[in-house]
Amino acid sequence: MPFAFVKSLSSPNVIYDSKKQWFGETKEGVKQYAKEFQQSKIKIMLKPQIWVWNGVYTGTIKMKSEDEWRELEQSYEDFILVFAKVAEEINAEIFCIGTELEQFVINRPEYWKKLIKKIRKVYSGKLTYAANWDEFKRVDFWEDLDFIGIDAYFPLSDQKSPTLKDFEKGWQPHKNEIIQVQSKFNKPVLFTEYGYRSVNFTGKEPWKSDRIEGDINLENQQKALQALYNQFWKEDWFAGGFVWKWFHNHKEVGGEDNNRFTPQNKPAELTIKKMYENSK
Template sequence: MTARIPGDPVCGMTWGWVGTRGTWSTPEAGESMRLMSEHDVTWTALAYAAEQEHVYSTEIPLDGVQVTDDEIVGAIRQAHAHGLTVCLKPVVNVADGSWRAHIGFFDQEVPGEPSWAEWFASYERFILHAARIAEAEGCAMLCVGCEMVRADAQEQHWRALIARVREVYSGLVTYNCDKYQEDRVTWWDAVDVISSSGYYPIDAWERQLDRIEPAVLASGKPFFFMEAGCPSREGSPALPNDWALPGEPSGRAQLDYYTEMFRAVRARRWVRGLMLWDWPARLYPEQAAAADDDYCPYGKPAGEFMAAQYRDWGRERLR
């Protein structure tokens, strides 16, 4: 590798999604972050969303960001106080519930029709605002996009955006591509770190890592999974990206997934860590963990397993 991620491996957890206004600055949120840090987590992605109206809107209103600047700054400072390294992760969502991967416009601009140029102009304002906060607060990493599958092909727009980000932000820049896209993005040379959403079925990790490895090694960039994880629900290990999959709560299913995921990624030294999904600002009581069927591992068998894996993985760096 030509570069390293500071403090790698990334023993990480996403915190606070989706950034519901009023939930990041409470004592409850502070306790949630403290408990997360006690699970041998060393990195956190502070993830929050702005909303555009629909997939072909070209305006991302800054007043539609779901947490305030003060809440973002407060969360960064609180994470730093717990010794966590921070990746700031601003994400665009679609108000009608469509997945952001489907945001898209004509490849060639057509007069009178919404365009990529218009959308990127608005998106740039959103990302640069986050970049200035990240710089002022000393965030180690900024994620400039998440799972924008249709937008991935807009190479020149991404290169221009990243160049503008570097004018105001001096830390590491990454882009979180979606699963199965790691070997399709053509502008990895523009970022410092490659990252992706690794929601691969429990029996597909080896096959997918075999596919990803040549692209990562050819890039000369560090790589980690910016998202990965599995709901604690029956059936979820086979489709871990489906948060609405029907099934009974199951800590065993989540633990089985974590066991295979950690085994597979830790065997590949080019994978420099995991930023697991996810740990809410409003954390359920520990005694309610067995009935919770979402991604957070707190109070579940996967939580203890994750902490042990992160503890051991971190020791590898010191050997």
């Protein structure tokens, strides 16, 4: 996930592949780590992503003038085509053309359709876009992509510690909307991100990633993941998904005193392992 940066929600300049970034976010870093993944027979979705410097939500990036929109379009195109070429070079199975850019997508629909055509000229694999959970219904270029991509942080329950049945019940209205969009465009659905923190109320606002400690609830995380697998994994139109968040230094992360998203070294890890073993 190579990040690029913009200074504010109205800044048109996309900054990327900088020496100030982590090596893994640069072109050469992506190539190096891709080799390591492929040696372990791990398939790759390359997902370049924008980060606003003060951490605000990228879905509200919006320019103040036509000139600024055009400047943003060119800057973003330069960024995304660089990494589309990297994706082709490393033989990545999937390339994600953007992540949670709702206002950019809504305000510049023709730009995105043209951009997809340009990407296909330099990248021969499958394409998706990572729409936020409350955005995917309004994306109008799914027909031009290979997957309907959703960052699946849907709210499922207001309860402190829901049952598995509660979590599954919470999926029903969202699943119905997903099915409607899938049926309209006849494209497989890919959860470009999914995951839950190991905290109380994990199903209430699953997208929240604050750094507050405490309220550890390992069972909540496990049940929320199991509910997702129960609801989606056997659907013919569902292509799978990418767990948020998995770290390379497995023995040093997660654990039973960790309330973050990672399922590593927690009961949820066993749930994921079992699901994949049963999917073989």
